[in-house]
Amino acid sequence: MSTYKLIELVGTSKVSYEDAINNAVKDAQKTLHDLKWLEVVELRGHIGEEGISEYQAKVKVAFKIVRE
């Protein structure tokens, strides 16, 4: 059976929380293979003069650690 490692990321977006969550996953996939699941931990953001200027989504992503 496998063991998984979780890492915690904060993805950001100028568009939406859905986009911020996806950005975190996409950036994780640039260096990590075999990502299996995600858990959304927290939603925050920066506010500018025109409303929310940066959506911030803290997520955990999990990937398999190879066990020989």
Add this chain to the structure above:
Amino acid sequence: MSTYKLIELVGTSKVSYEDAINNAVKDAQKTLHDLKWLEVVELRGHIGEEGISEYQAKVKVAFKIVRE
């Protein structure tokens, strides 16, 4: 005065968390009438090779229990 019952569901979607939450509510409405409110409890998901492959939203939905 009324009493309400809450049931806990996990709605899923290939598209977004907004869609996963709505799917949970729509599926609950197939068998339950008089749904009154929902509470979003948790957001998780599966990750595939192209990013998030399944959005999962744990929600509670509440409906009225008839009191004679």
Add this chain to the structure above:
Amino acid sequence: MSTYKLIELVGTSKVSYEDAINNAVKDAQKTLHDLKWLEVVELRGHIGEEGISEYQAKVKVAFKIVRE
């Protein structure tokens, strides 16, 4: 250095949680200047006959208190 005050709001929308969160921020900006960040606290909603009829997002927004 600055001190910030947080106020807690529930924004609503007929469309989505993203929209409800933005409505809370926009309404806060009508009377408060220099909003700096937000924290999403809770997502709830009302359900009508056609699914979710009101998306409700509890958020905290923070703004700077002037210190002379």
Add this chain to the structure above:
Amino acid sequence: MSTYKLIELVGTSKVSYEDAINNAVKDAQKTLHDLKWLEVVELRGHIGEEGISEYQAKVKVAFKIVRE
């Protein structure tokens, strides 16, 4: 040994939280036998012009599932 099932209810009352909690239990007993214990989860309410107009108590009640 027995297994128990918990269901989550919101009892309401025009009088008090004590009454709202009791109403949830009483309504549950109309259809469920052998209720064993309760856990109070949350207290909320509606406010009218004369103060609290509806006391709302979210409770979990547990009953035994028969195991042959």
Add this chain to the structure above:
Amino acid sequence: MSTYKLIELVGTSKVSYEDAINNAVKDAQKTLHDLKWLEVVELRGHIGEEGISEYQAKVKVAFKIVRE
């Protein structure tokens, strides 16, 4: 659609928690109109020689912010 603001209060009473919660709501209604709902957050109290001398109930009350 409306936006609501929540304020956090601690109501007190020499009599009971039910009374302390009601006192918080009543005092809020002296300056705020259109209170819509409350959430009970915490119950604490002072103890004197004859038992509980002050019941303290931390509650949040919500009211509508007018959106033109």
Add this chain to the structure above:
Amino acid sequence: MSTYKLIELVGTSKVSYEDAINNAVKDAQKTLHDLKWLEVVELRGHIGEEGISEYQAKVKVAFKIVRE
């Protein structure tokens, strides 16, 4: 300045949660002097055939430790 010790109790009552909380405080006062404050931690109970048969209130009570 003083240091306080907290002990955790579950008070019970056949009548109400208010009564269960008071019973915990009164029983603590039989052996402990100088109780200063209480914190209500949890509300549970047993259910009998006629509704709630035992109200259970978990509370913490604090008293001063003498520092010479």
Add this chain to the structure above:
Amino acid sequence: MSTYKLIELVGTSKVSYEDAINNAVKDAQKTLHDLKWLEVVELRGHIGEEGISEYQAKVKVAFKIVRE
């Protein structure tokens, strides 16, 4: 895509928490098909003269709701 329903159970055992968790799942499987996952929520128990006399494990189990 599917929607899942979670139900909350307390499994018991005279032997261990592992056994209590398994008993909850086994009893759920007597009436529910297609159980998919479980979440352990809380571990409690009764104590007798010889130590723990009843292990109690509160778990949530999830099963698929058919969506046509």
Add this chain to the structure above:
Amino acid sequence: MSTYKLIELVGTSKVSYEDAINNAVKDAQKTLHDLKWLEVVELRGHIGEEGISEYQAKVKVAFKIVRE
């Protein structure tokens, strides 16, 4: 009706968490009579060269306070 007192312990074991929980209860029973129930609060441990060298289980145990 009775009042109960809870005390918080950390039981340890070289073998397992089940054993650590039981050790806490057994040690409590050396000085306290009439232990009624336990609540498992937290599981931690020390790691040695060969894996987990000490299982640590934080538990609360409750016993009846005599009320004359």
Add this chain to the structure above:
Amino acid sequence: MSTYKLIELVGTSKVSYEDAINNAVKDAQKTLHDLKWLEVVELRGHIGEEGISEYQAKVKVAFKIVRE
């Protein structure tokens, strides 16, 4: 008996968390009289090239609302 209002602030400091907490209280006292107590909610901060560049302490402060 009195009712209290709590407001939530984030105090900041270049020196320490103790200082950040005190700054929040001092800034609140510039406009609010009769502050009675505080609750520390969260400790965060910014990091610069030389370590922590801004200590941030989220606190709630409470003051008495006059009841005629």
Add this chain to the structure above:
Amino acid sequence: MSTYKLIELVGTSKVSYEDAINNAVKDAQKTLHDLKWLEVVELRGHIGEEGISEYQAKVKVAFKIVRE
């Protein structure tokens, strides 16, 4: 292997939270030997006219119970 008992204290200080935490530990050591570790649970305080007049730190301290 050993079993540990935790007791919950509120230490106070006119100076700082660091001092309040240390005062709780020092007062515990007047009557308890072999204190092993502490856990900081909550930071509160009283506010006077000149800012914080009493720092209050709720801590748990653990000590070994002798097992023959």
Add this chain to the structure above:
Amino acid sequence: MSTYKLIELVGTSKVSYEDAINNAVKDAQKTLHDLKWLEVVELRGHIGEEGISEYQAKVKVAFKIVRE
């Protein structure tokens, strides 16, 4: 004095939660030396036709970072 780093893992087992926790620790020890302690965060699992088919234990393990 030392600084420690924590990583979050999900260990799995076909046998038990005790085994899943140990598997997470053993797999971590394949690449990390000087693991010092663990914290159990969450217990979940998959359910198959014959009961629990995969025990999943989310744990944090801590190891020393060398400070020259």
Add this chain to the structure above:
Amino acid sequence: MSTYKLIELVGTSKVSYEDAINNAVKDAQKTLHDLKWLEVVELRGHIGEEGISEYQAKVKVAFKIVRE
């Protein structure tokens, strides 16, 4: 827009919690550039014969992941 990664550390000190938090940040900066913010998660410690012998601060520190 950027994505950030959080890592969890326990900093220690013989002096104070402020120092333990700073030590965690300083040790992280030996290998990680562009640390942006920290979140204090937990305060614990060891107790020796003369009071607190090791202050332990669990913190999360965040740094930017380069996105090409």
